[in-house]
Amino acid sequence: MAERDDNEFQREFEDEEFEIPANYVEVPPVFHSFLEEGPFSKCTVCGTELREDGTPYLIHKAFHREEVIFEYALCLPCRERMMEELSEESIQRINAYMDQFDMEARNEKMLEERGTDVSAWLSHCFITGRPVxxxxxxxIYAFCDGPDLVFSGLPMAIIGDVSEEMNELLSQKTRDRLDGFVDEQFGLPPELRKPIKDSPVFV
Incomplete structure (x- = not known):
């Protein structure tokens, strides 16, 4: 049998096609801004441009049935500043609550079973498993980078009664800070403020 040289093995290795599953997709319409009628272009708080690659940010949208009742995109520096305003007690309670759920394992399982179909990731409540x-x-929540949604434990959906349960974990100081954020950013009528102020802040 003729011996094969290293170069031949190298050529065969280079010719092999390896499929590496993508862990991102273009931000889908469900995470577009209702107000902008397209993808979020700026951080809701500071106005930083979000559409450039290498710009990580979070999206949070709330729906009453099919109606968008509020939305925001938050760059990571603004999120960090907001978290600094929250009480240590609240952060510890939220972290302890979320430690019940292995988001990394969920991410791997969802990518394996459902791929990058965002609607499949959002079809059931992350906490209860009930259909939304x-x-x-x-x-609904997503972690994004520029024009792309990144699968990183997010995206996820949380139904309303769970968000109220999580709100009970927050200290009064934290609730006051979140109330201020809502009033500053949205200026909504009182009947729409409760769903926003009761929304989870763990992302």
Whole structure:
């Protein structure tokens, strides 16, 4: 049998096609801004441009049935500043609550079973596993980088009664800070403020 040289093995290795599953997609319409009628272009708080690659940010949208009742995109520096305003007690409670759920394992399982179909990731409540269809209120979250949604434990959906349960973990100081954020950023009428102020802040 003729011996094969190292160069031949190298050529065969280079010719092999390896499929590396993508962990990102273009930000889908469900995470577009209702107000901008397209992808979020700026941080809701500071106005930083978000569409450039290498610009990480979070999106949070809340729905009453099919109606968007509020939305924001938050760059990571603004998120860090907001977290600094929250009480240590609240952060510890939220972290302890979320430690029940292995987001890394969920991410791997969801990518394996559902791929990058964002609607499949959002079809059930992350906490309870219940379908979101039929829920009066739901919140959806995504981690994005420039024009792309990145699968990193997010995206996820949370139904309304769970968000109220999580709100009970917050100290009064934290609730006051979040109330201020809502009033500063949205200026909504009182009937729409409660769903926003009761929304989870763990992302």
């Amino acid at each position: 269809d039929g829920a009066d209120e739901r919140h």
